[in-house]
Amino acid sequence: MTAGLASPLPPPIDTPLATVPSDTLTTASWRTFRPVIDRGLCTRCNLCWKFCPDIALELDAEGYPVLREAFCKGCGICAVECPPKAIVMEKEV
Amino acid sequence: MAREVLSGDYAQSYAAKLARVDVVAAYPITPQTSIVEKLADLVVTGALRAQYIKVESEHSALQACVSASALGARAYTATSSQGLLLMHELLHWASGMRTPVVMGVANRAVAAPWSIDVDHADSMSQRDTGWIQFYAESNQEVLDTVLAAFRLSEDEAVRLPSMVAMDAFYLTHTVEPVDVPEQADVDRFLPPRSKVGTLDPHRPTRLGSFTSPEHYTEFRHAVASASKAAAQLAPTVEEEYARIVGRDLGGPLPRYLTDDADAILVTMGTATTTARSTVDALRAEGRKVGLAKLRRFRPFPSEEVRALGRTGARIGVLDRSFTYGAAGAAATEVMAALYAASPRPLVRSFVAGLGGRDITPALVRSLYRHLLEEEGPEVVWADLKVPPGEATAEALHG
Structure with missing residues (x-):
């Protein structure tokens, strides 16, 4: 019952424990809109990164937001919060 | 054994203290508030060595307890009425994640219309959440039942949360003589928690995360089996309590x-x-x-x-x-x-x-x-x- 056992001490079979890291399970294949980031307009304020409810934005070495496509559900909160309007939501094709 | 004059609320507090809870998280609500006020007092004066986590809602209170319990802590919270209703989502999490949290419930009517007086609708409407539910008649029974609930909930075959409910004001704010057991006796009755099924920060795992139809039914059935196990084990727990502390709780239907x-x-x-x-x-x-x-x-x-x-x-x-x-x-x-x-x-x-x-x-x-x-x-x-x-x-x- 327990998915992906890698632990030296397996958890009891009646407990919903899983050892597969959550970032190996992609959860956003059904996205309708995707955020598109204009690095020219971005001020690296990081508000998009702070507001993202699904940790689907990470910051690169220079501090620009980068989309983790496997996890972004396209909710658009980042685009709404972005002060310079550097993020626009575009329909997936 | 010391005989003290305690309200039902304080009987809950002292039971949690005797159980040596590691974590308390709660949000105030009449007529539960004095339970956690007393516990806060016991923590701040050093009489109880526990983490008292201040939270912004009952939902967060139970989340804090569930998380602590998932890591093996003995966690206690208390609430009433609207607060219990707000916890509803986390009640299911607590049983599904097999976290043996114990909660005091001051049974109070639910709105609308608004009321603060006794009524069982708050806890009875949590019937299907997988929690063990006790209802107390006296403050003595409150104290004894909280201790027995920890033992039953934490049994490796059970690992389900319990609520110990008591009537608003008739118990919560009415004082009566309560025999408070010796700490040494409680320690014999209620040993530290087993680590079975708990998380280990050094070996990260996910608890209660997304589960496919292939596995979901079996986890639900496991809760059903654990609930059955609780019914089977309860007499043994009560016999142990009677043997060590000297009071017979009388079974589920005296x-x-x-x-x-x-x-x-x-x-x-x-x-x-x-x-x-x-x-x-x-x-x-x-x-x-x-x-x-x-x-x-x-x-x-x-x-x-x-x-x-x-x-x-x-x-x-x-x-x-x-x-x-x-x-x-x-x-x-x-x-x-x-x-x-x-x-x-x-x-x-x-x-x-x-x-x-x-x-x-x-x-x-x-x-x-x-x-x-x-x-x-x-x-x-x-x-x-x-x-x-x-x-x-x-x-x-x-």
Whole structure:
């Protein structure tokens, strides 16, 4: 019952424990809109990164937001919060 | 053993202290607040070595306890009424993640309309969350039951959370003598928690995360099995408690003068005390009446109810809440348990004492009279002021 056992001490079979890291399970294949980031307009304020409810934005070495496509559900909160309007939501094709 | 004068709220607090809880997280709500105020006091003075986590809501309070419990901590919270309703989502998480949190519940009516007085709708409407549920009659029973609940909940075969409910104000704010066990005895009865099924930060795992149809049913069935295990283990836990602490908790359905009874009332919480004294009065008048106290609502003591049914008495179940569109929740459970009984006793659902309305000896007498003398309706709102037939729009609005 327990998915992906890698632990030296397996958890009891009646407990919903899983050892597969959550970032190996992609959860956003059904996205309708995707955020598109204009690095020219971005001020690296990081508000998009702070507001993202699904940790689907990470910051690169220079501090620009980068989309983790496997996890972004396209909710658009980042685009709404972005002060310079550097993020626009575009329909997936 | 020290005899102290304690409110039901403080009986909860001292039980949590004796259980050496590691984590307390709670949000204030009348009439629960003094439980966690006392615990905060015990923590800040160093009398209890625990993490007291301040939170912004009951939802977060239970989340904090569930998370702590998932890591192996002994966690306690308390709430009431609207606060328990706000916790509802986390109640399911707690049982599904198999975290043996223990929670004190001050049974208080739920809105609307607003009320702060006794009523069981708050906890009865959490029936299907996988929690073990106890209902206490006295402050002594509150303290003893909290300790027994920790032991039962934490058993490796159970690992399910428990709530220990007590009537608002009648217990929460009424003081009475309570025998407080010695710490050494409690320590013998309630050893530190087993680490089975708990998280280890050094070996990260996910608990309760996304589960496919391939596995989900089995985890639900595991909760069902654990609940059954709790019912099977409860007598052993109570025997241990009696052996070490010296008090018998009486099982899930203690009976009073039922063997030769023609009519038996099943009660929960403080209504039991009123009913017991009424039984004594009726017995003195030659009426063969008895009483059974439903101490544990989940897992439901179906076997004990069937044994009660074999007395041949008519059975009335007094609920301090109502399942709309049906009957009192305890009554429907009693009826279901007796469905296969042959002969099947007459069972009536009595609803009374909602929102703090007093359950008086006169009312209890009327319930026994109803059972003994009438073939009336299956569901009776026993203390309703306006008979339903008269509650017309004209009567209500002039």
